[in-house]
Structure formats: C-alpha cells, structure tokens
Amino acid sequence: MKMVFRWFGEGNDTVTLEQIRQIPGVEGIVWALHDVPAGEEWPMDKILQVKKAADKAGLHMKVVESVNIHEDIKLGLPSRDLYIDNYKKTIVKLAEVGVKVICYNFMPVFDWVRTDLHKELEDGSTALFYEKEKVAHLNLEEQVQRINANPNFTMPGWEPERLGRLTELFDAYRNVTEEQLFDNAKYFLEAIIPFAEKYDIRMAIHPDDPPWPIFGLPRIITGQANIRRFLGLVDSPNNGLTMCSGSLGANPANDIVSIVNEFADRIPFAHIRNVRVYDNGDFIETSHRTTDGTVDIAGIVNALHENDYEGFCRPDHGRHIWDEQCRPGYGLYDRALGIMYLWGLWDANRRKLQSGRMGN
Ligand SMILES: O=C(O)[C@@H](O)[C@@H](O)[C@H](O)[C@H](O)CO
Numbered sequence: 001m002k003m004v005f006r007w008f009g010e011g012n013d014t015v016t017l018e019q020i021r022q023i024p025g026v027e028g029i030v031w032a033l034h035d036v037p038a039g040e041e042w043p044m045d046k047i048l049q050v051k052k053a054a055d056k057a058g059l060h061m062k063v064v065e066s067v068n069i070h071e072d073i074k075l076g077l078p079s080r081d082l083y084i085d086n087y088k089k090t091i092v093k094l095a096e097v098g099v100k101v102i103c104y105n106f107m108p109v110f111d112w113v114r115t116d117l118h119k120e121l122e123d124g125s126t127a128l129f130y131e132k133e134k135v136a137h138l139n140l141e142e143q144v145q146r147i148n149a150n151p152n153f154t155m156p157g158w159e160p161e162r163l164g165r166l167t168e169l170f171d172a173y174r175n176v177t178e179e180q181l182f183d184n185a186k187y188f189l190e191a192i193i194p195f196a197e198k199y200d201i202r203m204a205i206h207p208d209d210p211p212w213p214i215f216g217l218p219r220i221i222t223g224q225a226n227i228r229r230f231l232g233l234v235d236s237p238n239n240g241l242t243m244c245s246g247s248l249g250a251n252p253a254n255d256i257v258s259i260v261n262e263f264a265d266r267i268p269f270a271h272i273r274n275v276r277v278y279d280n281g282d283f284i285e286t287s288h289r290t291t292d293g294t295v296d297i298a299g300i301v302n303a304l305h306e307n308d309y310e311g312f313c314r315p316d317h318g319r320h321i322w323d324e325q326c327r328p329g330y331g332l333y334d335r336a337l338g339i340m341y342l343w344g345l346w347d348a349n350r351r352k353l354q355s356g357r358m359g360n
C-alpha cells in the first residue's frame with residue numbers, strides 16, 4: 001500500500017506540502033488543476049508548477065484527482081469527440097511528469113452532495129452530513145448560493161461555470177437513462193483506455209457519492225454489480241476502480257470487503273474513510289476508526305492486505321477537529337490521524353503474516 005495525500009494546490013488549500021511531508025509514510029500528493037474547466041486540455045506550464053512544488057517538498061505526483069469529464073461526454077453529444085481528444089492530450093502531458101493513476105467520476109452535473117458541511121458530532125467536532133429528506137426537497141438555487149457564498153474554496157462538481165448552467169444541464173439530462181449513461185461511458189472508455197495503456201496510466205473510476213440517483217439525475221457507479229459492469233465495458237487493467245469506502249459505504253447494502261476481494265487487481269487507488277449511516281438513510285462522516293461509523297474499515301484494510309494490495313491509498317474526508325479552519329472534509333488533523341489508523345491496521349496485518357510464516 002502506497003500512502004498519498006490530497007492537496008488542492010498553492011493558494012487553494014489550508015494544508016501545506018511541508019505539513020504533508022511530515023505525516024508518517026506519505027510519499028506523494030493527489031493533485032489536480034482545479035481552475036481548468038472540465039473538457040479543456042491541461043496547460044503544461046501549470047502542470048510543471050505543481051511538479052516544481054512537489055519536487056521541492058520531496059513528494060511524488062503520480063496520482064491525479066481529477067481530470068473531470070465534460071458533461072457533453074456524459075450526455076453523449078456529438079461535441080464529446082472534441083473533449084475526448086483534449087482528454088487524450090492531457091493524458092500525454094501527465095505521463096510526461098510521471099502520473100500513473102487518474103481518478104475521475106461519471107456523475108452528471110454534481111460531484112459529492114451533502115446538506116450540511118459542518119454538522120456537529122458528539123465530541124464537538126463537525127463533519128459533512130447528508131439528510132436524505134432534505135435532498136428530496138432541496139431548493140437547488142439556495143444550495144448554489146450557499147456553496148458560492150464560501151469564497152475560499154470551490155466544491156467538487158459545484159464549480160461556478162457549471163452552476164451557471166444548471167437549468168440548461170437539468171434539461172439536457174431530462175431523458176438520459178442509466179442505460180444511456182452506461183453507453184456513453186463505454187464510448188468514452190473505448191476511446192481513452194487504449195490511450196491510457198499506451199501511456200501506462202491507469203484510469204480509476206470513483207463511485208458516486210452518495211451512491212444513488214439525486215435530483216432526478218441518473219447515477220451508475222453505485223455498487224458491486226454496476227462496478228463489475230463498468231469494468232467489463234473495456235476489460236483492461238487500465239480501466240480500474242477508485243475503491244472509495246465512504247461513498248460506497250453510504251449504502252449499507254454495499255459489501256465493501258467483497259468489492260475489494262472481487263476487484264483487487266482492478267483497484268489502483270483506494271480512498272478510505274468512514275461514515276455513520278442512520279436508520280432513516282441519513283449519514284454523517286466520522287473519524288476513520290471502524291467503531292465510530294458503520295463501515296468495516298478494519299475489514300477493508302485486512303482485505304487489501306490479504307490481496308497484497310500495492311496500489312495507492314489516501315485518507316478521504318475527515319472531521320473538522322481542534323477548531324481547524326479548512327476546506328470541508330479536507331482538514332489536516334483528522335486525515336493525518338486517519339493515516340496513522342490505516343497504517344496501524346496495515347502493520348498489524350503484516351506482523352500477523354510474518355509471525356505466521358515463522359510458525360509462532
Ligand atoms: O469525496 C471526495 O472529496 C472525492 O473522493 C471526490 O470528490 C472525488 O475526488 C471525485 O468524485 C473524483 O472525480
């Protein structure tokens with residue numbers, strides 16, 4: 001398991017590369033050009049700026065999260081070919097700076113959705129919270145205004161240029177079914193995967209968050225059967241999965257240990273985080289510790305170890321603790337605590353294996 005840490009870039013993150021470098025076992029950053037709109041080719045000068053900063057901090061930049069997919073690709077519009085060509089040009093540049101994994105998602109319009117970014121937990125910390133009933137009746141305009149009122153950070157999937165087109169996008173998706181989304185994904189993968197193979201980059205689809213349709217928009221990366229179908233659209237090791245325990249874990253019907261065991265050789269990247277799912281379907285994010293939530297984090301790390309997992313792993317969202325002011329879900333402290341928990345689980349597995357081999 002190769003530990004990495006997400007970093008949103010100079011001036012776009014409260015966490016510094018120097019702080020990341022001091023977290024035990026972290027070897028690299030998970031990065032992206034967050035100011036380049038989906039569909040555009042990434043400029044090499046901006047890529048090299050990240051490389052310069054990462055090199056100076058002694059961190060690699062092998063994992064990108066994300067080169068986002070333009071809506072026209074998800075919608076299957078004729079203009080998708082232009083955006084697929086730009087995606088290919090970006091892959092060539094990323095390969096030049098040593099990128100090995102691209103994490104991306106195929107969710108229409110939005111990335112993860114929550115109804116409260118600072119819900120208080122029993123211990124006084126706060127975390128991202130999803131209230132199912134509220135989403136069913138959410139006034140999107142209000143939500144957009146609240147997100148945009150947070151001038152410091154863009155929210156994944158809530159970038160201003162997309163929000164400005166909400167009405168138009170919802171109209172465009174009105175008749176797009178899950179089947180059509182799968183077809184459009186197949187078209188994208190058939191164009192991109194041979195290219196990713198040529199440049200030795202593994203594409204790693206991120207599950208939908210939450211893993212069910214929202215606002216009437218279809219979602220397809222929701223559970224084991226759909227993941228199996230998606231990976232089968234183009235049966236290549238370079239068509240991989242970002243195993244995100246928190247996204248999949250929001251639906252307790254998802255058996256994530258079974259997902260790890262079935263797709264182990266197709267998981268170049270793992271996001272590990274915990275959520276506590278309530279009986280009414282609401283969920284709140286918690287510390288990474290198994291007992292704090294409803295996701296079997298210890299079982300997941302054990303399964304990764306039993307499958308000799310050699311891919312990248314990062315702690316996903318943490319709580320906001322010790323009054324840290326940070327990007328929602330992306331503080332330094334609780335993700336660093338999460339890493340130490342994950343290392344503890346991993347090292348205990350390794351020790352058990354070694355003592356087993358020594359017969360004691
Ligand atoms: O939950 C998160 O913050 C991330 O795991 C996702 O936003 C992820 O970066 C995207 O869905 C991948 O494209």
Ligand SMILES: [Fe+2]
Binds near residue numbers: 206244247271316
């Ligand atoms: Fe994730």
